[in-house]
Amino acid sequence: MAEALTRAGFTAALRGLSVRYWDTHPFQLRLHEGRCTRDEVRSWVANRWYYQRCLSQKNGAIIANCPLPAVRRRWAERILFQDGRDDGEGGLEDWLVLAEAVGLSREEVREERHVLPGVRFAVDSYVHFCRTRPWTEGVAAGLTELFAPGHMADRITAWQRHYPWIKPEGYAYFATRIPVVEGDAEYTLGLVLDHCATREQQDRAVAALGFKCDVLRGMLDAVEYAAGRPAGVR
Numbered sequence: 240m241a242e243a244l245t246r247a248g249f250t251a252a253l254r255g256l257s258v259r260y261w262d263t264h265p266f267q268l269r270l271h272e273g274r275c276t277r278d279e280v281r282s283w284v285a286n287r288w289y290y291q292r293c294l295s296q297k298n299g300a301i302i303a304n305c306p307l308p309a310v311r312r313r314w315a316e317r318i319l320f321q322d323g324r325d326d327g328e329g330g331l332e333d334w335l336v337l338a339e340a341v342g343l344s345r346e347e348v349r350e351e352r353h354v355l356p357g358v359r360f361a362v363d364s365y366v367h368f369c370r371t372r373p374w375t376e377g378v379a380a381g382l383t384e385l386f387a388p389g390h391m392a393d394r395i396t397a398w399q400r401h402y403p404w405i406k407p408e409g410y411a412y413f414a415t416r417i418p419v420v421e422g423d424a425e426y427t428l429g430l431v432l433d434h435c436a437t438r439e440q441q442d443r444a445v446a447a448l449g450f451k452c453d454v455l456r457g458m459l460d461a462v463e464y465a466a467g468r469p470a471g472v473r
C-alpha cells in the first residue's frame with residue numbers, strides 16, 4: 240500500500256475536488272445568470288427540499304456509526320440546526336419559508352409533489368452511503384461544505400438581482416447557514432485529517448467526497464432534464 244499523504248497533501252487532494260462541485264453545473268450557471276423561469280426556480284427549491292429533509296437522517300446515521308462521544312456530541316448539533324428545538328424552528332422551517340417566498344405552498348413541498356425520481360435516487364444514495372460506510376467516510380462526504388460558502392453568498396446576490404419577485408424573507412435559510420457552514424467545514428476537515436491516517440483511509444475519504452459531488456450534480460442533472468418539460472412526459 241502506498242505511503243500515507245502528509246496533512247498538507249491530503250488536504251490538497253480533498254480541496255482539489257472543488258472542480259467537481261455543483262457550482263459549475265449548467266443548471267446552476269443558468270440559475271445564477273438569471274436565465275431560469277419562475278417554474279424552474281420553484282423546481283430547484285422543491286427538489287432541494289428533499290435533500291434538506293434527508294440531512295438529519297444521514298447525520299443520524301453518521302452518529303449511529305461513530306464510537307466517539309465527543310464527535311457524536313458535536314455532530315448532533317447539525318440535527319438540531321435542521322430540525323430546530325421545536326416545531327416551526329430550524330433550517331427545515333427556513334426552507335419552507337423560502338418555498339413560500341418563491342410561490343410554492345408548504346403542503347406541495349412537504350408532500351414532495353415536485354420531487355423528481357433522479358433527485359430521490361441521488362439523495363437516497365447519500366443517506367444509504369452514510370448508513371453503510373464507516374463514519375469517517377460519511378463525514379468526509381459532507382466536506383462539500385468546504386466549497387459551499389462562496390457559492391451560497393453568490394446565490395443570494397444573483398437571486399436578488401435577477402429574481403426580484405422572490406420575497407426577501409426567503410433568504411433566511413442562507414443568511415443563517417452561511418456563517419455556520421464555514422466553521423462546520425473546518426471542524427469536519429480536522430476530523431477527517433485526524434481520523435484517516437492510512438493511505439487507504441485517505442483514498443476512501445477522497446472517494447467519499449467525489450461521490451458526494453456526484454450526488455449533488457446528479458440532483459441538478461434531474462432538475463435540468465425536467466426543465467421546460469410538462470410533468471408526465473419527462
Ligand SMILES: O=C(O)c1cc(C(=O)O)c2c(n1)C(=O)C(=O)c1cc(C(=O)O)[nH]c1-2
Nearest residue numbers: 294380381382383384386387390391416455
Ligand atoms: O446551498 C448550498 O449550495 C449547500 C450545499 C451543501 C453541500 O455542498 O452539500 C450543503 C448546504 N447548502 C447546506 O445548507 C447544508 O446544510 C448542508 C449539509 C451538507 C452535508 O452534506 O452534510 N451539505 C450541505
